[in-house]
Amino acid sequence: MEIYVGNTSERHAGEAVALCVIHLAHERGLGNDAMFTVFAGNGGNGRDGMKTASVLSSKGFKCEVVGLEDAGSYLESHAGRKAGMGEIYIDAISGADEHAGFCGIARALAGYINSSGAFVVSIGIPSGMPANPFTQETATEIVKADVTVAVDYPELSMLLPLYGNNAGRIVIVGSGVESNNASNSSGKYFYVDEAAYNEIVSTEPCLCRHDKFTHKGDNGHLLLVCGCKGMTGAAVLATKAALRSGCGIVTSHVPESERAVIHTACPSAIVSCDEGECFTMLPDNMQKYTAVCTGCGLGKDRRTANALGSLLECGKPMVIDADALNLISSDSGLKSLVPKGSVLTPHLGELKRLTGTWADEKEKIEKAVALAASLSSVVVVKGAHTMTVSPDGRMFFNSTGTPGMAKGGCGDVLAGYIGGLLARGCSALSAAIVGVYRHGAAGERAEAVFGYEAMNSSDISDFLRR
Structure with missing residues (x-):
């Protein structure tokens, strides 16, 4: 703090x-x-x-x-x-x-x-x-x-x-806020502390309190295309986080065999079912969704890669995580379909697959900046002081979080939460910065209750709040 x-x-x-x-x-x-x-x-x-x-x-x-x-x-x-x-x-x-x-x-x-x-x-x-x-x-x-x-x-x-x-x-x-600028004349890096976070929130109308006549349709509809047989936990984590984002409606598209898992774990979500054991087909009526989040536990089946191409072509604001990033990194055709204004959320291993390896921190940052520019998208490089890179090369370093978050599934929570903010109407950059800040703050609260070792990714979504 x-x-x-x-x-x-x-x-x-x-x-x-x-x-x-x-x-x-x-x-x-x-x-x-x-x-x-x-x-x-x-x-x-x-x-x-x-x-x-x-x-x-x-x-x-x-x-x-x-x-x-x-x-x-x-x-x-x-x-x-x-x-x-x-x-x-x-x-x-x-x-x-x-x-x-x-x-x-x-x-x-x-x-x-x-x-x-x-x-x-x-x-x-x-x-x-x-x-x-x-x-x-x-x-x-x-x-x-x-x-x-x-x-x-x-x-x-x-x-x-x-x-x-x-x-x-x-x-x-x-x-x-006014002084929370870069430490050099280029104005390229920023530190997102509480003051900067509050300033960003205040500039996004969708994040301000709504009037009493607001209904769920006003707050966006997120489609989560996540999970495959054996990896449904990632879909559950992303869905739970999205339900904490203020998004009006959350739909989770999973294999038919995993329907009961989502219904049981996330009764507030709608379930859309795929005929296969992995993602092979788009849900009906894609027009009704205001944003998409994909990749968490998605798997790398060839049928999934083909369906991912169709999903990318739908043109919706999109969070791309985990296996979706892995599929994109191995297929230049898929990479070319990434919608402008997307949010990519790689950890360091996924970033290396997307950009190639680097010799030092300077080259890592340069590669992340080049990736954001080439895709006209926001790139969230996860880690301590998670770095959010805008398409114009600005870098926003986060101030919240704890080493206790270095556990499997925390990235799924982040992706689902950012997806919910996108669905509500946030810009890609604001959704990423605000999502990362709140995600880290939730991790701090979880650690305060459960301790560094005992906390896990599912605890984080329980502590997500404004």
Whole structure:
């Protein structure tokens, strides 16, 4: 959850960070007995740290400042010391533009922080981490933060696997939506925190509360073409999620043999039956559906591939997931039929099949951007900080979610939910961003109830809400 502290044009970053750090201390059950140590470098990041220390002291907290000039003696006197439970270390050694000077005693301080066992809060970016994840510089020692407090937006390195684990939980302080822009002049990447999410929701009329005369036909009709014999669970997960999306009518098209499974698990859904044991034919009257979601547990039978071609040609707004992506990746003819404005939801393996392998994160992003542009569609690359790519190359990184969601079926839930938003009339980009955000938030709620290990994909749909 993000913590809003005020407009940074009106507050010094250090003051905003101090208020956030106090909040974090209270989260840990610490009162005014919390003890802070600020490790401050000589640049702008260090000055933010000094201001943070000043504010903490003014509010009655015990706060020690360790500058680079004092670091040698500090390290000597604290060698081998472990931090106490009531201590919080604040890392302000080097900022996003100060990586080149991160060496010698600064690097030694980072090593001490990492070995101390303290709860660590980094200001702006963990010291030692390059702001640009694609730099050729070698990061030999990076502070491993429990929380990174970023002003207005996080640096791109914090959102990608190479360095992202060192950032810990990302908390945004600052000005909200208007400042929630790219960290470079190109304006190509965005961080979707609560403020940005609320702004997107407010721009979609279909997501606003309807008047009392609204009926189910006003809220869209989603067709789910998912599941085959032995894989009906995926269809159930997608259907349950769609039923939580606010969509007026949800129809699940499954093999005749699986009819009872859907009726039993999802009594609110309509069931359309296929004559085969997999997807072989379109449902009747395709005109009545306002959007389609396909691929979850679909299977890769040749008859399914042929029927998928007919489904793609129907021209409906469409979410394409799982086996539908696999079929498309192996058949250029099918790929050419993907309707413009679709939402593709690949995990990394499916993305590789669609685009080919990549050497590094930079090439992965470039391939995802090229795929979205070539198909005039939205591509949702699933993972930590799920990346939603628009056809014009903008990248939206999600702020919600938990590692507990790394379980089978979570993608089926996401696909069904985005499909429901599309059916309601959301644009493809808004449906993807909002769906990803709510999906991650539902995962966080599920983990809070069941725990990291015990939670599973079916729990997520139970916690889906606005």
